[in-house]
Amino acid sequence: MTGRVEQAAERLKALGHPVRLAILRRVVQGPEAGTPAGELQSRLDIPASTLSHHLATLADAGLVQVAREGTTLRYRADFGVLHALTDYIWQDCCAGGAAEPPPTSPCCDRD
C-alpha cells in the first residue's frame, strides 16, 4: 500500500538520472509500438546489463511498459503516468501556496 507521495517520489527518482532520461527520450521518439532494448543499447552505447537495469527501474516506476515480440522486448513510454506525475507536482504538491500562480503557467502560454 504505497501512498501517493511515495509513488510520486519513486517516479521522480526514476527520472532523476541522466541515462534514464536519455533512455526515456529515445523511447518517446521511437515507434509507438515500442523500441527494442537492443536498439536503445546501440544508440545509447552502454552495456546491455546496465541498460537493462535502468529499464527495469523505469518499468518498475510505471513510466515505461514492456511487450515481448519474439526474442526482442519493446519498451514504450506510458504518457498517462508521466502526465499524472507532472500534474501531481502542481496540483497535489504545489497547490494552495501563497505564490500559487506560477510566473508563467505550466504549459499553455509559452509564447
Next chain:
Amino acid sequence: MTGRVEQAAERLKALGHPVRLAILRRVVQGPEAGTPAGELQSRLDIPASTLSHHLATLADAGLVQVAREGTTLRYRADFGVLHALTDYIWQDCCAGGAAEPPPTSPCCDRD
C-alpha cells in the same frame, strides 16, 4: 559545465524522495517570504539535522531558495525552476514522439 539533461536529472532526483516532497509542499503552502527551517522541523517532526540535509539537497538543486532573517533561515520555493523542470519533461525530453499529444494537456484543462 553541467548540461541540461544533468541539471534536470539532479532536480528530479532531488524531488524523488517522500520527505523532500513533503518539505516542498510545506514550503509552498507557507508564506511567500519563506518558511523558517524550525517551523518545517516541528511540522514534519524529523530531526533537525535530517531536515537540514534534505533542505540542502533541494537548495543545491535550485528548487528552493534561502534567506537569512536574524537567526532563522527562511526557505521558499523557486516556482520558476520548478516550472522549467516540468516544461523540460514535455518539451525537451518527451517532444517529437509518436504519442506526442498527451491524454490530457499538462495543466490547463483539468475540468
Next chain:
DNA sequence: GTCTTAATTCTATGTTTGTCGAAATAGCGT
C-alpha cells in the same frame, strides 16, 4: 535437439544516499 540472437539476471565492486546524535556556527539580546 542444437545453434544463434536478444535480453535479463547473477555477482561483484565502488559510490552515493539517508539517517541522526553530537559538536560547531551564526546571530541577537543583555
Next chain:
DNA sequence: ACGCTATTTCGACAAACATAGAATTAAGAC
C-alpha cells in the same frame, strides 16, 4: 563577553544505487 536560540556541519553507519562482465533464460530457425 556570556548565554540563548536557530540551524548547520561533522562523523559514523547501514542501506541503496550504478556499473559492468559473466552466466542464464527465452524464442525462433534449422
